[in-house]
Amino acid sequence: MKKDFLESRFMGRFRPLFVSWFITDKCNMHCLKCGRGRGGLGHAEAPVIDRVIEEAAANKVWRINLTGGEPLLHPALGDIIERLNHAGVRVSVSSNGLLVPEKLDALAGAAGISLSLDGGSETHDAARGPGSFESVLAALAALREYGIPAKITSVISRHTGENDIEDVVKTAAEYGAPVSFQPLLAVQLGTSDPNPDAPDPQVFRALINHVIELKEKFPRAILNSVKGLRHLMRWPDDAPITCGAGRFFCQIDPAGNLFACGSSQGTEAPCGNILQTGLMAPFEQKRKSCTECSQCWCGERVEANLMFGLDPHALINYFRTRHGYD
Ligand SMILES: C[S@@+](CC[C@H](N)C(=O)[O-])C[C@H]1O[C@@H](n2cnc3c(N)ncnc32)[C@H](O)[C@@H]1O
Ligand code: SF4
Numbered sequence: 001m002k003k004d005f006l007e008s009r010f011m012g013r014f015r016p017l018f019v020s021w022f023i024t025d026k027c028n029m030h031c032l033k034c035g036r037g038r039g040g041l042g043h044a045e046a047p048v049i050d051r052v053i054e055e056a057a058a059n060k061v062w063r064i065n066l067t068g069g070e071p072l073l074h075p076a077l078g079d080i081i082e083r084l085n086h087a088g089v090r091v092s093v094s095s096n097g098l099l100v101p102e103k104l105d106a107l108a109g110a111a112g113i114s115l116s117l118d119g120g121s122e123t124h125d126a127a128r129g130p131g132s133f134e135s136v137l138a139a140l141a142a143l144r145e146y147g148i149p150a151k152i153t154s155v156i157s158r159h160t161g162e163n164d165i166e167d168v169v170k171t172a173a174e175y176g177a178p179v180s181f182q183p184l185l186a187v188q189l190g191t192s193d194p195n196p197d198a199p200d201p202q203v204f205r206a207l208i209n210h211v212i213e214l215k216e217k218f219p220r221a222i223l224n225s226v227k228g229l230r231h232l233m234r235w236p237d238d239a240p241i242t243c244g245a246g247r248f249f250c251q252i253d254p255a256g257n258l259f260a261c262g263s264s265q266g267t268e269a270p271c272g273n274i275l276q277t278g279l280m281a282p283f284e285q286k287r288k289s290c291t292e293c294s295q296c297w298c299g300e301r302v303e304a305n306l307m308f309g310l311d312p313h314a315l316i317n318y319f320r321t322r323h324g325y326d
């Protein structure tokens with residue numbers, strides 16, 4: 001993996017080391033901010049599943065993150081994880097947490113689960129529905145008991161206050177599930193529809209400043225590096241960054257459509273379809289075109305890109321915050 005990464009970084013031998021695959025766009029929540037969980041594409045079906053597993057094995061993919069929609073709704077989730085593991089691919093899963101306690105056996109082969117937590121109980125429930133905060137705590141407790149590493153993704157919206165940031169960091173520290181913060185985008189995910197819940201940029205910057213202060217006290221509970229947080233502070237202005245999309249990661253949708261980056265899904269044409277082109281289309285396209293975007297705001301993608309750019313602060317932070325998930 002180290003050799004593949006270095007070859008991609010220095011010799012232009014771009015390879016799919018990390019793949020984000022949204023295996024369904026069906027969802028059991030209806031968060032206003034998100035255009036993903038609307039169900040138009042449905043669940044990934046057998047021909048796409050078989051081809052993704054085959055291609056992942058052939059291209060020595062290092063890790064696939066199963067996401068959605070809500071991936072725990074996919075009836076073949078356990079089977080997909082088991083087959084990917086058998087093909088030598090590590091698997092992680094991103095979930096809203098609702099179904100985690102009843103799907104632990106299906107999740108047993110996952111290297112880690114990322115749960116969404118968007119604030120303290122009031123703010124999280126307002127964003128995601130009554131009772132959803134308690135479901136995340138129940139999911140974190142169940143994962144801890146079952147021995148599956150967990151982490152948290154937290155989006156900062158117009159409704160987030162300093163108390164929410166503190167509550168999320170304390171939950172992260174208490175459950176040993178470090179958190180990655182990111183802004184709620186001005187568009188609903190996977191669409192160009194405006195998002196009225198996006199934060200005010202000045203308020204967002206003050207909140208990220210507070211995360212930087214908390215990072216001193218809880219260095220391992222916050223996954224973002226200080227460098228990454230400073231990058232996020234530039235949201236929503238243009239902020240160029242070294243880009244790993246189509247160089248060492250890419251995205252697949254339930255129909256097998258390929259995108260260099262998750263942020264282009266739903267707004268740009270796919271680079272190909274895995275059933276026709278195999279997995280390499282985004283990597284071949286990136287080799288031909290060097291166009292970059294300057295709107296990189298997903299907390300984890302920012303860290304991955306800083307590391308791809310060999311940023312020493314991000315690399316040190318990565319090794320300090322590693323906790324069995326990666
Ligand atoms: C699309 S969800 C899929 C996994 C799962 N259903 C969940 O909610 O965690 C993945 C992540 O995208 C985040 N997200 C959704 N809409 C967003 C937006 N408009 N801006 C930024 N993040 C968003 C969610 O909060 C979640 O952390
Ligand atoms: S953020 Fe996750 S839980 Fe909410 S609607 Fe989107 S996919 Fe579903």
Ligand code: SF4
Pocket residue numbers: 241242243244245261262263292293294295296297301305
């Ligand atoms: S959001 Fe833009 S800069 Fe970030 S990984 Fe995707 S394409 Fe690259």
